[in-house]
Amino acid sequence: MSVRFYNCRILTMSDDTIIEGELWTDNDRISYIGPAKSVSDKRFDREIDCKGNLLMPGLKNAHTHSAMTFSRSLADEYCLNDWLHKAIFPREANLTPEHVYWFAKLAYADYLAGGITACFDMYFHKYENAKAAVETGFRHVFCGAANDYGGFDMLEQNYIDLNDYDPLVSFKLGFHAEYTTCEDNLKVMSDLAHKYSAPVYTHISETSEEVDGCKERYGVTPAVLFDKLGIFDFGGGGFHCVWFTDEDRDIFKNRDLWSVFNACSNLKLASGITPVYKFIEKNMNIAIGTDGAGSNNALSMFREMYLDTVLSNVETHNTAAVDPFTILKAGTSGGALCMGLNDCDVLSEGKKADIIMIDMNKPSMQPENNIVRNIVYSADNDCVKMTMIDGKILYEDGVYTTLDICEIIRECNKFKKDLV
Amino acid sequence: MSVRFYNCRILTMSDDTIIEGELWTDNDRISYIGPAKSVSDKRFDREIDCKGNLLMPGLKNAHTHSAMTFSRSLADEYCLNDWLHKAIFPREANLTPEHVYWFAKLAYADYLAGGITACFDMYFHKYENAKAAVETGFRHVFCGAANDYGGFDMLEQNYIDLNDYDPLVSFKLGFHAEYTTCEDNLKVMSDLAHKYSAPVYTHISETSEEVDGCKERYGVTPAVLFDKLGIFDFGGGGFHCVWFTDEDRDIFKNRDLWSVFNACSNLKLASGITPVYKFIEKNMNIAIGTDGAGSNNALSMFREMYLDTVLSNVETHNTAAVDPFTILKAGTSGGALCMGLNDCDVLSEGKKADIIMIDMNKPSMQPENNIVRNIVYSADNDCVKMTMIDGKILYEDGVYTTLDICEIIRECNKFKKDLV
Incomplete structure (x- = not known):
């Protein structure tokens, strides 16, 4: 699985600067972070127009x-x-x-x-x-x-x-x-x-x-x-x-x-x-x-x-x-x-692709006086647009790709009676 | 505007019990709360299958x-x-x-x-x-x-x-x-x-x-x-x-x-x-x-x-x-x-239709040991599926019906420079 995120802002967490450009993944790793780049010679399984939304480490x-x-x-x-x-x-x-x-x-x-x-x-x-x-x-x-x-x-x-x-x-x-x-x-x-x-x-x-x-x-x-x-x-x-x-x-x-x-x-x-x-x-x-x-x-x-x-x-x-x-x-x-996940700490080339996308169109992320502070002081789960682990998108726009939430809820409420 | 919410659970806030059934609105007011009811003789502008989600006062x-x-x-x-x-x-x-x-x-x-x-x-x-x-x-x-x-x-x-x-x-x-x-x-x-x-x-x-x-x-x-x-x-x-x-x-x-x-x-x-x-x-x-x-x-x-x-x-x-x-x-x-909104305090017939729907399929609302406590102790904006004021749905599944969020964000960030 390879994904190209473009038109994104990226908070790598190496420092507090936010860069504009692209992030590419190749299997479980980040393969590129930097300015917008011609991709005519490269194929991706998926290309995602981030429309200015923010990528950051999970x-x-x-x-x-x-x-x-x-x-x-x-x-x-x-x-x-x-x-x-x-x-x-x-x-x-x-x-x-x-x-x-x-x-x-x-x-x-x-x-x-x-x-x-x-x-x-x-x-x-x-x-x-x-x-x-x-x-x-x-x-x-x-x-x-x-x-x-x-x-x-x-x-x-x-x-x-x-x-x-x-x-x-x-x-x-x-x-x-x-x-x-x-x-x-x-x-x-x-x-x-x-x-x-x-x-x-x-x-x-x-x-x-x-x-x-x-x-x-x-x-x-x-x-x-x-x-x-x-x-x-x-x-x-x-x-x-x-x-x-x-x-x-x-x-x-x-x-x-x-x-x-x-x-x-x-x-x-x-x-x-x-x-x-x-x-x-x-x-x-x-x-x-x-x-x-x-x-x-x-x-x-x-x-x-x-x-x-x-x-x-x-x-x-x-x-x-x-x-x-x-x-x-x-x-x-x-x-x-x-916890010993030394390849999951920041976003940079060669690190694990454990990445989230923050939805900058959520009102609690606006205005953009200071995006880092908006995340810490006013964001909540509603601002999470996507969650990727090991290069795989597991959650996007409220939908799980590997979990059947209805089944989980049904099973948990069934078992609940054994435990109350 | 008249809306029929059916297959819903309702926390009226008159007390902490949760009833199952239907809630109807007629213009700006709640016209019915109670058990599921035949509606063959009644027309609604919209009928919403709540699939067990929870209605409560805003x-x-x-x-x-x-x-x-x-x-x-x-x-x-x-x-x-x-x-x-x-x-x-x-x-x-x-x-x-x-x-x-x-x-x-x-x-x-x-x-x-x-x-x-x-x-x-x-x-x-x-x-x-x-x-x-x-x-x-x-x-x-x-x-x-x-x-x-x-x-x-x-x-x-x-x-x-x-x-x-x-x-x-x-x-x-x-x-x-x-x-x-x-x-x-x-x-x-x-x-x-x-x-x-x-x-x-x-x-x-x-x-x-x-x-x-x-x-x-x-x-x-x-x-x-x-x-x-x-x-x-x-x-x-x-x-x-x-x-x-x-x-x-x-x-x-x-x-x-x-x-x-x-x-x-x-x-x-x-x-x-x-x-x-x-x-x-x-x-x-x-x-x-x-x-x-x-x-x-x-x-x-x-x-x-x-x-x-x-x-x-x-x-x-x-x-x-x-x-x-x-x-x-x-x-x-x-x-x-x-604040003097004596008709907006609880859900009951004749009160204002200022109603929200809590998404019970959000993991933070599960399991259902105690729904009221889940709302207070673990819910956030991500659990809000719909917001209705005065009988009009203004927000549903992340979409605003009367606000252009992109325009608002654009204008606010434009003005921001006057104020920093």
Whole structure:
């Protein structure tokens, strides 16, 4: 498959300039970005007149639990601890691989509609989920979710299998969190990181109660604990990072670890507001995720990016506390690098063709005082005209090319009764 | 124009139940809501198979400055005071009626795409704006914006003219704010309210600096001052209400005044977070607005409703601090009653046909664990399939019936250079 996009504007995300011209794809890669060019000697499978619409790298959802779409609007009245133990864990005990297959597909439909071209997903029934990803054509990076209730027995096998499953699928070592993982298991985690010289990812400092509990058990914060145990010796990162201390930030900065923000989920579960500006002041590696649909409840990177930009303003009493382009970088190239997708970070020749088209005829994208700011401050899923992953157009003008949305909705509502 | 919507689900907003059946319109009114019904003896101009999609009352944007779309992404680095004096007021000095006409149309396009069927708008060049509203078919309620720099001389004439202009247009007495209006002018405002037995609306307690300044000048908060001056003797309300004291809330409660929330603008301008739960605990009259595009920067009632629901969670450490249905009421019927649109609050026979259709095939509306919560917690403009005002479909499947979006965008970007 080769596509020629012409009459387009292109935000490569290498910097914040917007160039006018063409972008060509050849199979899974970008083959040309530059001024309009004669194509008499070249054939494309498809030529798309973009009519001035904007191409940019797909958004990267750097922390999610895709198949948790089952729990959207199901138990909105609980804080994190009760939400997990009273609402989520009992239902997850009944989740079958088939459930995960369909609810992951529902999440992919949501991602594609919202311009998301890759997700960093922590959940279970991973093989059935991988099947759903490949059928959809979605770029899915699994994160280990091991904890004391299970997963450590399978972690190494998952790592081997799912890194050799399909070019669209990969697997990163990870565990659920300190408060669900005893010290012995944390040491297993560290040993595995060392065995494979691999980065490790986990939920970290999501609530103040989590940090207090860790301090009671170990006398230190989770970041300090994991660092001491050698878990981060080969990189990785943490999800949420709401209650990081300056020392935690220093550890993450010094080790080039990724801090992944989840603003909506943290608000909804009453966990707290991440001081995003403190991470940016230290020039840390940052990325953005939606968390699962049970605690967000959308899967919109636009809403996340907006909140990551404005939520620091009140605390700092500074409307320039967080620069919107820095947040757009976190939501695109940052997320890609966080999850090891080094060829999906920006648009340039030779990089993967994971591209979205923003509809500049949407009123929320106008006037064009500053297109980058329009994206961060006022765009939503309605502005996504097309989503391409690995050189294939999977969503265009509201239509999915690989997903049957009616079938997915029917199956998800059928299964829903097993889980309520 | 008469329309039969069949195979639909209907959330009337009289309560939170969803009924299945049909909704008929006859000119500007709803003529039937109920079970599927034989129509052999009745002719409609159009019959729409809703295929299970949801009809509900249009969202009401209860505080906005529509034509401020000119300032979207223009000066995002200022707090309220500097933003007004350095970025906005100098540019507004150059705003012509023609600018307002086109930038208001851009806002209408945004409103219609986001399921908004009426706005409560505080701005100037009102006659040219009224023309834009009527051409669009948009229901526009003007709010007086008088202050010491101008507007008091025209307030009564605007009130008379614009309440007799067109059924889609009305006008409410209002002034900009305490900090821009001297005591003599506040007394003029009060006299006019008494002359017409009319409600009065204003910006109120948006920033802590505003409240401090009012206390320095008068020894009391703005709400107490306005109450003492008799400004609220015939009702009305306030926009923002971020820094209300308990006494302010009591005044608003006892006088049945409307508190209108603007969460996004208050975050972006670093003004603060409104403790929405305190207004709900007192069972006060509440409504929701986007404020202008310069300080939001979207014009999305979905994003507002989401934030009004979740932003109280962190302060209260209670994920049930604010009930989503209460917020959806504020965003629909609350807004309508706030701005005097007593026939646009809920869907029932005889009420105005100001109706939107939510696309239930959007992944963010699935699964159907709780449709009301899906709307508040995860919907965005992408879920709006149709927007009808006064019985006329103005937006359907992304297409405008009365607006030429390309022309609007062209004109707005042409004018943009006059204002930067």
